[in-house]
Amino acid sequence: MFIGHHRSGYWALHYLLLIAFVLFALFPLFWLLKVSLTPNDLLYSEGVRLWPSRATFDHYASVISHTQFPLFFRNSIIVSTTTAACSTLLAAAAGYGFSRFQFRGKYWIVGLMLVTQMFPLVMIVAPIFRLLKPLGLTNSLTGLVIVYTAFNVPFASFLMQSFFDAIPKDLEEAAMLDGANRFAAFWRIIVPLTLPGLAATLGFVFTAAWSELLFALMLNSSNAASTFPVGLLAFVSKFSVDFGQMMAAGVLALLPVCLFFVFIQRHLVQGLTAGAVKG
Amino acid sequence: MAAIRIEGVCKNYGDTAVLRSIDLRIEDGEFVVLVGPSGCGKSTLLRLIAGLEAITRGEIRIGDRLVNDLAPKDRDVAMVFQSYALYPHMTVRENMSFGLKLQGVARNRIDAIVHAAAEKLEIQALLERKPRALSGGQRQRVAMGRAMVREPKAFLFDEPLSNLDARLREQMRYEIRKLQRDLGTTSIYVTHDQIEAMTMADRIVAMHEGIAQQIGTPAELYDNPANLFVAGFIGSPAMNFLQATLEDEVNVMVGHIRLGRVARLGKLPKDGRITVGIRPERIGLGAAADGLAAQIEFIEPTGLGTILHLTLAGQRIKVFTTERLTVGIKDIISIAVQESDLKLFDPQTGLAAI
Numbered sequence: 001m002f003i004g005h006h007r008s009g010y011w012a013l014h015y016l017l018l019i020a021f022v023l024f025a026l027f028p029l030f031w032l033l034k035v036s037l038t039p040n041d042l043l044y045s046e047g048v049r050l051w052p053s054r055a056t057f058d059h060y061a062s063v064i065s066h067t068q069f070p071l072f073f074r075n076s077i078i079v080s081t082t083t084a085a086c087s088t089l090l091a092a093a094a095g096y097g098f099s100r101f102q103f104r105g106k107y108w109i110v111g112l113m114l115v116t117q118m119f120p121l122v123m124i125v126a127p128i129f130r131l132l133k134p135l136g137l138t139n140s141l142t143g144l145v146i147v148y149t150a151f152n153v154p155f156a157s158f159l160m161q162s163f164f165d166a167i168p169k170d171l172e173e174a175a176m177l178d179g180a181n182r183f184a185a186f187w188r189i190i191v192p193l194t195l196p197g198l199a200a201t202l203g204f205v206f207t208a209a210w211s212e213l214l215f216a217l218m219l220n221s222s223n224a225a226s227t228f229p230v231g232l233l234a235f236v237s238k239f240s241v242d243f244g245q246m247m248a249a250g251v252l253a254l255l256p257v258c259l260f261f262v263f264i265q266r267h268l269v270q271g272l273t274a275g276a277v278k279g
Numbered sequence: 280m281a282a283i284r285i286e287g288v289c290k291n292y293g294d295t296a297v298l299r300s301i302d303l304r305i306e307d308g309e310f311v312v313l314v315g316p317s318g319c320g321k322s323t324l325l326r327l328i329a330g331l332e333a334i335t336r337g338e339i340r341i342g343d344r345l346v347n348d349l350a351p352k353d354r355d356v357a358m359v360f361q362s363y364a365l366y367p368h369m370t371v372r373e374n375m376s377f378g379l380k381l382q383g384v385a386r387n388r389i390d391a392i393v394h395a396a397a398e399k400l401e402i403q404a405l406l407e408r409k410p411r412a413l414s415g416g417q418r419q420r421v422a423m424g425r426a427m428v429r430e431p432k433a434f435l436f437d438e439p440l441s442n443l444d445a446r447l448r449e450q451m452r453y454e455i456r457k458l459q460r461d462l463g464t465t466s467i468y469v470t471h472d473q474i475e476a477m478t479m480a481d482r483i484v485a486m487h488e489g490i491a492q493q494i495g496t497p498a499e500l501y502d503n504p505a506n507l508f509v510a511g512f513i514g515s516p517a518m519n520f521l522q523a524t525l526e527d528e529v530n531v532m533v534g535h536i537r538l539g540r541v542a543r544l545g546k547l548p549k550d551g552r553i554t555v556g557i558r559p560e561r562i563g564l565g566a567a568a569d570g571l572a573a574q575i576e577f578i579e580p581t582g583l584g585t586i587l588h589l590t591l592a593g594q595r596i597k598v599f600t601t602e603r604l605t606v607g608i609k610d611i612i613s614i615a616v617q618e619s620d621l622k623l624f625d626p627q628t629g630l631a632a633i
Contacts, residue, residue, distance in 0.1 A: 170364035173331050176351040177358045178378035178425070188377075192368045 029254075036060070036247035043243060059248035068223055069249050072231030076210060077256065079141050079227055083148040084206035088160075090153050091201055092194075095160025096186065100169070113154035121151065125218050132219060139222045147219070148209045156201045163197030164190065199264040210257055228253050281342030281432040281465060282307045283328065288337035290323055290489075297323050299489045300337070308463045310456065314476035315486035315512070321469045324486075325435050328467065330354050341432055352381075357426035358435040361442060363418045365410035371397075371421050372406040378429045396424045399458070416447045423458065434459065436468040440475065452479060473513050477501070485509045507554065507629040510622060516559045516586055519596045522626070523555045531555055531621055534592030536571055539618035546632045547625055553632075556622035559586065559599040563615040570613030575606055589614070 035043070036059055038052040046052060063069050097103075098110060128147060129138065137143030167190060175185035191198075213229040220226050228249070235246035283305040290298040298320045305311050313321040326332045328339055330351035339346050346354050357378075365374050372393060379389045397403045400420045410418055419439065426434055439455070440448045456479050459466050470476055476483050477497045485492045485500060485508070493505040497513075504510035510518045523533045525547060531538040538555065547553055564587075573596065577588035584601035591614070598614060606612060623632040 168362060168364065170360045170362050171366060173329075173351070174358065174360060174364035174425075175366070175377070176331070177329060177354075177356065178429070179352045179381040181350065181352060184381070189366055 032247050032250050032254075035243055036251050038244065040244055059244040060252070063245050063248045063252065067231075067234070067245070067249075068226075069228065069231055069252070071223065072226050072228040073252065075141055075225065076227040076229075076253070079144050079148065080206050080209040080256075082141075082145045083152065083209040084202045086145065086149045087152040087156050087205040088198060088201045090149070091156035091160045091205075092191075092198065094153065094157040095162075096164050096190070098157065098161045099164035100172075113157065116151070116154050121214060125214065128215070129219060138219050139225045141225055143219055144216060144225070144227070147215050148205075148212060152205045152208055156205055159201050159204065160194070160197060163194045163200075167193050203261060203264050206260055207257060210253075283433060283465060283467070284338070284340040285324075285328070286338045286340075288324070288327060288339060289335045290320070290327060290332065291335045297489050298327075301491050303484060303491065303494065305465060305467065308465055310459055310466045310468065310479060310481045311484060312468045312470060312476040312480035312482075313484045313486055314470055314473055315492075317471060319486040320489040321471075321484075321486050322437055325358075325437055325467060325469050328354075328433075329356055329358050329435050355429075355431050356433045356435055357429055357431040358437065359419075359422045359426050359439045361438040363410075363422040363439075363442075365418055365421055365425070367410055370407050370409055371402065371413070371424075374410070374421060375424045375428050378425065382429070392428050393424075396428045399427075400424050415443050416451065419443065419451055423455065427458075427462065430464075432465065434464050434466040436466065436470075438470055439468075440470070441472070448475075455479070474515065477513065483513075485512060487512075503631070504556075504622065505631055507556075507624050510556050510624070510631070514558060516597050516599055518556045518558050518622070519562075520624075521555050521557070521591070521594050521596065523553050525551045525553050525623075531623070533594060536592050538571075538616055539621055541618065541621060541623065546630075547623065548627060552626055554624040554626045556624060557596075557616055557620055559597040561617065561620040562596075562598045562600075563617075564598065564600055564602060564604075565613055565615055570615045572611050573614050575608055575610045575612060578604075578606070578608065587612075 034051060037055040037057070038046075039054060039056045039058065042052050042054060098106065132138050132143050132147070135143075137146065171189050171193070172182070172185040175189045176182065180188065211229060212227075216227045216230050217233070220230065232246055232249055232253075235242045235249065283303075285301055285303040285305075288298060288301045289296065301320075301324060303311075313324060315321050323332065327334050328341075330346065330349060330353075334347055341354060341356065365371075366377065369377065375393045375396060376389050379392060384392075393406070394403070397406055400423060402417065402420050402424060405413060405417055405421070410421070413421065422439070436455070440451055443451060452475055455468075468475075468479060476485075480497055482494060482496055483500050484494050487508045493500055493509045495503075500509055500513045504513060504518075507520065511520070521533050521538075523531050523538065525541075526532050528551075529540050529542070531541060531553070533555070538557075571591060573589040573591040575587055575589055576595070579586040579588070584599055585604055587598045587600070587604075587606075589596050589598060589612075596614075624630065625632060
């Protein structure tokens, strides 16, 4: 009995901590939603309360019809999707190479890729700009895709490598003896088994590109090539911040990411554990 | 089906030699077992034949073709892995069809072949299941089926039974051998288990430190081991080795005890020091007055019989007997050996004196 009592106390504490953490993590999102639905006249007059006395979708309507947000949104979708696809393809190829082949210079290549992850990106904004400007890749979505892909591939490669490492070599060898060449073995045996890993990598890169602000801001001066994080800054003017519209735009910006994760979450949970534990 | 010729095959990993010049001819339809302790190079040799590793030196021919530079897919051999290596995302049927599909065999023909193989292996009921829903023995059968359907020139088995429990292993051992006999496919089977080697092989290749120590039928390896390694590896319980001297070139002496007389042997060292091997099951027990007195140190009953651990003239010796015994530890008993059962080895080179 004593042990049972002790355990239930332990579990209660366990759940209490979990609930506290979840609340803490979700509260900003809730606040985002709340402010986006609060009419401007109530925003400052009602004080701090959990829900406004009157909710409205006005902010959403004006964000969609009176701002350039739909353009930013479209740009973000293009940049993030392309970056996610390119990075994942490259990372899958690189990760497979690291996992399966011994080649000269492998140690140094992996080392260099690790080095790229070690310092803050702010340090290289200026050189990157100097590099892209003469190539006509500033004020361009292509430029952003290239920069994002370059910075995401190293980590994504290590991620993919861990997924490939978890798949026994025997399977490819069996396929190769069954009459497949290495690419066919990769495509028909390894890829289907690494789908969770591919989904996790896609999700990781997509989110990273979706929320990136620094380069999106520094490499662009035109609205035509701005992504939505840059667009959000437009709601901050010299004398005031339009919190209602900004939050409404923020909620809209969350939707694709949420949809994306709903779509891949089944693979994702499986994927993150599959990479961590061999078996 | 085809014969396999292996000539002067060497394999190095960096500076480490894993295989040192292996020569082996495997006849069409023969079942050859490569046996040895882990790290002896047996699996490496199998992988070289499969084409999963590159040969450092030497030649491998399957049938009339030199396969040194052929990709695994072009060698037309099938392999059964220790892990079975079934494709986890495919059903049993898809697993077995995979190779045929890659060959571009017509669909209805694939169905017929897979069905026939499944019937032979008694796995028809499992065709639509995924590998994770199968037991170890069932996976083993599916792996066999996947190898069978392609009718390859040779089967390569890489310790296929080591993940099964003892009972199942015994059953599968028999089934694999029976199947191979029915199909008549040349087979190379790798194992570390000398019982598997003895029970299954037409011929055994006993390997140690990258060298084929002896190649021969199970009876040849058991009765006439070429060296101390083979003598000690084949047979369970293992052969006894006693440090002895050869007096007057004919009397085998362990301490002051005379084990027996042997014919004059020129190959043994001049100083008369020899290692004498005696199989535990060839030592007789009895009260005979001419027997050798030995003290019992330990008794291991096995059901089938009893293993007695004895000391004879200060050296340890094991005796296996199927007699029911009423002896205890520290008892002195009398043992007897036949002179023809004494195997003499040069302790320096380890080679048998024949």
